[in-house]
Amino acid sequence: xxxxxxxxxxxxxxxxxxxxxxxxxxxxxxxxxxxxxxxxxxxxxxxxxxxxxxxxxxxxxxxxxxxxxxxxxxxxxxxxxxxxxxxxxxxxxxxxxxxxxxxxxxxxxxxxxxxxxx
Amino acid sequence: xxxxxxxxxxxxxxxxxxxxxxxxxxxxxxxxxxxxxxxxxxxxxxxxxxxxxxxxxxxxxxxxxxxxxxxxxxxxxxxxxxxxxxxxxxxxxxxxxxxxxxxxxxxxxxxxxxxxxxxxxxxxxxxxxxxxxxxxxxxxxxxxxxxxxxxxxxxxxxxxxxxxxxxxxxxxxxxxxxxxxxxxxxxxxxxxxxxxxxxxxxxxxxxxxxxxxxxxxxxxxxxxxxxx
Numbered sequence: 001x002x003x004x005x006x007x008x009x010x011x012x013x014x015x016x017x018x019x020x021x022x023x024x025x026x027x028x029x030x031x032x033x034x035x036x037x038x039x040x041x042x043x044x045x046x047x048x049x050x051x052x053x054x055x056x057x058x059x060x061x062x063x064x065x066x067x068x069x070x071x072x073x074x075x076x077x078x079x080x081x082x083x084x085x086x087x088x089x090x091x092x093x094x095x096x097x098x099x100x101x102x103x104x105x106x107x108x109x110x111x112x113x114x115x116x117x118x
Numbered sequence: 119x120x121x122x123x124x125x126x127x128x129x130x131x132x133x134x135x136x137x138x139x140x141x142x143x144x145x146x147x148x149x150x151x152x153x154x155x156x157x158x159x160x161x162x163x164x165x166x167x168x169x170x171x172x173x174x175x176x177x178x179x180x181x182x183x184x185x186x187x188x189x190x191x192x193x194x195x196x197x198x199x200x201x202x203x204x205x206x207x208x209x210x211x212x213x214x215x216x217x218x219x220x221x222x223x224x225x226x227x228x229x230x231x232x233x234x235x236x237x238x239x240x241x242x243x244x245x246x247x248x249x250x251x252x253x254x255x256x257x258x259x260x261x262x263x264x265x266x267x268x269x270x271x272x273x274x275x276x277x278x279x280x281x282x283x284x285x286x287x288x289x290x291x292x293x294x295x296x297x298x299x300x301x302x303x304x305x306x307x308x309x310x311x312x313x314x315x316x317x318x319x320x321x322x323x324x325x326x327x328x329x330x331x332x333x334x335x336x337x338x339x340x341x342x343x344x345x346x
Contacts, residue, residue, distance in 0.1 A: 093187050096183055096187075097179070097183075097187070097191045099180060100179050100180075104176070
């Protein structure tokens with residue numbers, strides 16, 4: 001095993017550990033991650049196995065297949081992150097708006113000008 | 119309990135230079151309307167200056183969310199004071215308070231649900247590039263919503279808000295203008311474009327949207343339609 005393979009395994013393991021620790025606690029997601037981790041680990045340790053799988057899928061080489069999967073994976077992650085950020089943004093908007101309305105409502109109530117905000 | 123027929127909503131972000139003048143003019147022309155300023159996380163003295171004008175309701179977002187979010191906050195305040203109509207009005211001094219009476223008069227006479235300001239139905243001193251961008255925006259809105267307007271991104275509008283409890287702006291940024299057009303169609307609102315006066319100054323031009331930002335607005339609008 002060469003130094004690049006060792007480095008890749010270390011990075012992959014740390015990434016997987018962090019994901020496992022802090023991300024979803026759903027069994028389904030954890031199983032998927034474990035499967036992905038195992039597959040990538042096999043491809044790193046034995047690149048020939050990637051070639052075999054690639055040939056089964058009618059892809060020219062293992063490198064090409066890994067590249068396609070990586071692009072798809074990164075794209076999926078980017079979309080998931082974007083949607084997650086959108087939802088977070090909405091939650092922040094709701095919070096900031098509530099805070100603004102609460103403060104104004106408090107002032108108005110003191111002036112006896114309003115019933116209540118929704 | 120406060121009860122005003124018309125609420126004028128002014129979203130403001132870093133408008134310390136103009137906000138006092140705008141509010142004073144509005145108070146002079148429309149003394150019986152509720153004036154609601156939403157300071158959208160300004161880093162300057164906008165909040166203090168707006169709050170110093172007597173009789174103005176000022177709410178503050180503690181971070182900058184965008185014009186659409188500020189308008190929605192203003193709409194929620196307007197609903198709480200039982201306003202029938204809301205006017206959306208810019209804080210940079212480019213809108214004319216005298217247009218409000220004309221818009222309300224036409225709305226009541228013709229039973230409109232929303233009146234949208236257009237700088238292209240009267241004379242305008244907008245630059246050629248701005249005119250081109252606004253025309254393209256109007257064409258895009260027509261293609262997407264089927265509603266043909268001459269000026270789809272004019273900040274001056276009057277909405278019969280009490281008639282539409284479901285009227286809501288979800289787009290935080292500038293794409294809210296296109297979202298409002300969608301809402302008109304969705305809620306089957308009776309609409310009309312009316313000429314309004316836009317006073318472009320060096321200040322308002324500097325505060326306006328850049329041509330490049332229109333791409334951002336377009337992306338926000340499309341994504342907003344996809345991600346509900």
